[in-house]
Amino acid sequence: MGGSIMENDTQIWERAQNYVLSRQSADSGFCFYRVWGVEESTAPDTYYAIAVLRFWGMAIPRSTELIRWLQSLQDDQGRYSSLTNASFGVRALSLLAAAPLWDPRPNLLNWATQAAGRNDTVDSETLRDWQCCVQLQRLLAPVAPLPEIMRSGAEAILHNMEAAAGGFGSHPNLIDSGNAWALQRLLGQPYRPRDQSFLHACEDATFGLRLSPDGASTRLEAIFWGLLQMVHLHIAPLYPQAIMAYVRACQPVNGGFGRRAGAIATLEGTFHAVMITAGLSRNPLLQTLTGA
Template sequence: MTHSTLFINKAACLSYLMSRQTPDGGFCYYRAYGVEESNGKDTYSAVAGLLSLQATIPDLDKLLAWLHRLQNNQGGYASFSMGWFALETLRLLNTEPLQNPDTFLKTEHDRFLSLDWRVRTMEWSSLLLSLSRLSTLMRQREFMPSPEFRCGISILIDFLQGNHGGYGNPVENLLDTYRVAIIVDCLTLKQPAGILEFAQMCSDAVFGFRLVPSGSANSLAVVHAGIGLFHLCGAVMPRERIATIRNYIASCQTMTGGFGRTPGAIATLADTWLALDALQNLPEL
């Protein structure tokens, strides 16, 4: 447990996470509403949250069996998102998938190469999120991307950067900028100039970070992205900003023990993980 987690109700958070485990070993946010359907996102979020609290994972054998069942005999998954959450959760548990996932990674790698990302209807946030996850998996699995892939990513990054150094469409925003920073770090590309300056423009004295420099939108995901950007850029966060972020995160904890995306919002497993991971990566005062 880090010093930062002393600012939240750790026992209540732990109870919330464990209460969302289903009989098959996975986790489901909707379990509180009578739905017993484990899913990858909630399972990853719960496992990552429990580990950040240094808790023992309950029913580990059932959980591993459920995760292994998500993979087919060829090493693939029903969707890239499912594969991402399954492989990441297994990594957190220091367990290998039953089948080598290299073919799965190669398929997603080649999918990007065949993608016409210059079309006007492209949903940039989804693309950057998928590429940040794919780049992370490739680095962790020591899967070497092709020169064509790296070149395509470099061109995409140059194409998407806005006037203020950030990324996003229709406007530059902190979430998409963080995703680009992850891609650049995983592929060991040259960090685009202006990313840190954009993160500093999104700093906020009340919430810690705003989604866009001139707006007021904020959430745990935005704060998490801001902390991640400072970390990836090797920048020192101002002491007064650290205190602000701690207070904001603590204000997102609900009576259930979990965390909502903003103060007063309903707690979810995904937002609870964002809160715990943000606190874990927040520099000490």
């Protein structure tokens, strides 16, 4: 991590690396709560672990067994138990230079068709799902035209969640806005100038980036999405030291990172902390590992 804003925080990252490695389960997947006696690997935790280990340039332990476990998340019809498992499972395989055993795209198209029929559902979860759907389709077929049902469904959720003054969400915030901005990029849509104003309005001398312009709190996920957008727009944050002070405050004694100061550590929180440092140092691995 030479050249990054945390290059002198060697012990912080050594502790984080030990935390991530300690969360690998017997099946070779990863699970943030396995130390509580539960061996239950999940696709999101496994993706987060692989991404940060790749960022640190570390070998992925038991990678052959890990690939087999990730491939086992799909049935012989190409189906996954959820869109979340499909998205994180396929992305994790991609980071390992592997692929699912069956093409997930027919079932991904089926999900989009069903979701488009519920286009009156407008909330954060639906926005995240559409972002995952389009991102996965682009990963699986990067040069093929996006199926029209996916494009129209994604455009509809963006339209329904956009705020006239900038940002996205029923109460505009950096997390919903970050997912929306990532979805806009996947669709090839231009950014809206008012979104840059919204982004600047979230900057804060104490937190670095607040969850929303009128908010009094933040979390690592919000900082991650805000900083990712700044990287895409070639904007330098006003308060990088405040951002890193908040990141440090989110690391408990076990070495991982929680979503906010005082929260339990998770692999997701650790991923966000590592990607925030990548954004601050403009490390090109940020976009490779997030795909956003």
